[in-house]
Amino acid sequence: MPADLTILDTWFDRAGVRKDARLVVDEGEIATKKFFPDHVVPHLCHPLVTARSDTVRRYLAAQHLYQWLRFTERFEVEVVLRTVQVIADGVSGVDLNKRMRRYAMKICVDEQYHALYSVDVADQVENLSGIAALPFDFGPHLRHIDGVAEANQGYTKLVKLLQVIVFETLITSLLQDVPRDEDLIGVVRDTVRDHAADEVYHHAYFAQVFKELWTQLDPPDKRAVARLLPEVIVRSLRPATRSAELALGAVGFTPAQVDAVVAESYAADSVMDGIRFAARRTIGLFRKCGVFEVPGAREAFIAAGFADPGGGGVAALDGIDDIRAAIQGLR
DSSP, X not given: OOXXXXXXXXXXXXXXXXXXXXXXXXHHHHTXXXXXXXXXXXXXXXXXXXXXXXXXXXXXXXXXXXXXXXXXXXXXXXXXXXXXXXXXXXXXXXXXXXXXXXXXXXXXXXXXXXXXXXHHHHXXXXXXXXXXXXXXXXXXXXXXXXXXXXXXXXXXXXXXXXXXXXXXXXXXHHHHHGGGOTTBOHXXXXXHHHHHHHHHHHHHHHHHHHHHHHXXXXXXXXXXXXXXXXXXXXXXXXXXXXXXXXXXXXXXXXXXXXXXXXXXHTOHHHHHHHHHHHTHHHHHHHHHHTGGGSTTHHHHHHHTTOSOTTSSSOOOOOSHHHHHHHHTTOO
């Protein structure tokens, strides 16, 4: 058992669900601070959007906050929990000892709590701001990310496990930037900060799960995993734009303008840049485990848009302190 993972033995005292107070919106901040930072929401920076009134831009920022909170809730419940529970039950396809399975049960509680406080914060902001949330449908995105599993029926369970390993070992700019942005309403900063505090330990856990998985796979399955991983990463991280389209339409942009704003804000090259940035530590983990020693692995990643992942690049994170520092943007 890696020494860092024993920190999960203190879960009953350390986990957010065990020790943190309810996240509550400060009414005084609703009218004076931002809902979400513009620079992490591509369409908020588009010239057609920046030319509109403060009221319109504030509405769009609120809608993005609602979308992000509801996405977090649904992703935790429909993607992460379904896999972490089978790990806890010992039927994930990876042979893990009892202690690792009990850690998975603790992570199930963490993720359900993240889902709960995401919708709770969304409800509070909606009630206090008077900005009604537009409908949110996670179904299309779930079908999109599950497309890899659907196209590889012999590896359905394994692909769903890889989805969670990928997502739980990412380090996004949002985790780094939002908690330090004093222009935002405090509850948004606190929501991301509290989530990130738990994700430090989840990152370490799922890095270990991948190491265990990789050592247990036979050569044909290693080749299959190496081939599937690039698409799993890209599909997991490609932004869903339907909520942005609905919000832009709701404030009076024409269908042609909506199409232009979304196409230009979420251009393929810039989206792929963001995916490479968020996945750099995950790819470092794969490199450390030997994924790119499998014939065809490097080529599959390069074809998907990752520049020579088997060469240099950002290293995997080896310890809790390193993971915490990276998530806090200190390294």
